[in-house]
Amino acid sequence: MLEGRIVKGVGGIYSVKTSKGVIKSRARGVFRVENLTPLIGDFVNIKISSEDNMGYIIDIKPRNTELLRPPVANITQAIVVMSVKNPDINTWLLDKFLLMAEYEGLHTVVVFNKSDLDSKEAEKLKVIYESAGYEVIIASTKLDIGIESLKNHLKDNISVFAGPSGVGKSSILNKIHKGFKLDTGDISSKNKRGKHTTRHIELLELDHNSFVLDSPGFSSLNLDFIENESEVRDYFKEIHEYGKDCKFLSCLHNKEPGCSVKDAVEKNIINKKRYDNYLLLLEEVKNIRRY
Numbered sequence: 673m674l675e676g677r678i679v680k681g682v683g684g685i686y687s688v689k690t691s692k693g694v695i696k697s698r699a700r701g702v703f704r705v706e707n708l709t710p711l712i713g714d715f716v717n718i719k720i721s722s723e724d725n726m727g728y729i730i731d732i733k734p735r736n737t738e739l740l741r742p743p744v745a746n747i748t749q750a751i752v753v754m755s756v757k758n759p760d761i762n763t764w765l766l767d768k769f770l771l772m773a774e775y776e777g778l779h780t781v782v783v784f785n786k787s788d789l790d791s792k793e794a795e796k797l798k799v800i801y802e803s804a805g806y807e808v809i810i811a812s813t814k815l816d817i818g819i820e821s822l823k824n825h826l827k828d829n830i831s832v833f834a835g836p837s838g839v840g841k842s843s844i845l846n847k848i849h850k851g852f853k854l855d856t857g858d859i860s861s862k863n864k865r866g867k868h869t870t871r872h873i874e875l876l877e878l879d880h881n882s883f884v885l886d887s888p889g890f891s892s893l894n895l896d897f898i899e900n901e902s903e904v905r906d907y908f909k910e911i912h913e914y915g916k917d918c919k920f921l922s923c924l925h926n927k928e929p930g931c932s933v934k935d936a937v938e939k940n941i942i943n944k945k946r947y948d949n950y951l952l953l954l955e956e957v958k959n960i961r962r963y
């Protein structure tokens with residue numbers, strides 16, 4: 673029996689990385705009965721068949737995390753990438769991405785890329801998001817800024833990159849590892865090259881214990897997974913932190929008296945824009961129609 677990690681899966685054939693190399697494997701039929709599908713990122717035990725030398729996945733170890741989009745297990749970290757310009761910074765999207773990463777229980781690093789286009793804006797954003805409790809890296813693939821620091825953060829993690837189109841996710845990944853040759857460029861040229869044809873996700877190996885997913889996760893920003901307003905409150909990092917001191921345990925920090933979050937906003941300890949986005953997210957979740 674061999675231990676390994678699934679790094680790729682195409683048409684029911686899984687590539688399992690083991691101490692004896694990558695072994696193409698099939699899943700035991702019984703998983704289907706148990707309604708269990710092996711995922712990229714799964715730690716598994718395999719047996720080598722003497723007939724065709726293929727592996728058989730006989731055991732899937734319990735998952736630490738499980739993302740639905742993209743479907744991948746045991747991701748440890750989200751790298752949320754935004755550009756300061758071209759496209760302009762969109763903190764509303766950023767705060768939604770961060771809410772999602774927090775909800776998934778991922779350690780998160782925020783990257784402000786294209787700092788060559790507006791370094792002042794990058795510095796400003798860094799202060800805001802660091803005080804919210806996030807690790808922040810200012811980056812530029814053009815000037816080679818932040819790449820080493822990001823590499824250090826990727827070490828011993830399985831990371832998924834998230835962020836809107838055109839902010840430079842593929843450019844950053846290509847910088848990080850010379851072996852990656854991900855498609856970069858503007859959206860129209862990518863479409864011409866068939867970006868939207870069906871493809872399979874794969875874990876790219878940085879070293880034997882560090883991987884990144886080759887396709888951006890959380891590109892969809894549907895908040896359906898959030899059940900109620902209290903979840904927005906609990907997964908909004910600094911609001912959750914300051915909310916512990918509110919007069920009422922049930923405080924949603926929007927209109928209750930004795931609210932230490934509102935207090936922190938007034939004292940400029942919590943960024944006003946973050947708080948405004950929080951209030952908008954509360955509204956959005958309240959208004960999601962549920963069936």
Ligand SMILES: Nc1nc2c(ncn2[C@@H]2O[C@H](COP(=O)(O)OP(=O)(O)OP(=O)(O)O)[C@@H](O)[C@H]2O)c(=O)[nH]1
Nearest residue numbers: 786812813814837838839840841842843856857858
């Ligand atoms: N000025 C500047 N441009 C950059 C930087 N990084 C990437 N770009 C450019 O931004 C454009 C988009 O980069 P991509 O790496 O394709 O962006 P992406 O986030 O992977 O986009 P999608 O694949 O559509 O999600 C390209 O034209 C890059 O050359 C940077 O640091 N500074």
Ligand SMILES: [Zn+2]
Nearest residue numbers: 918923925931
């Ligand atoms: Zn409160």
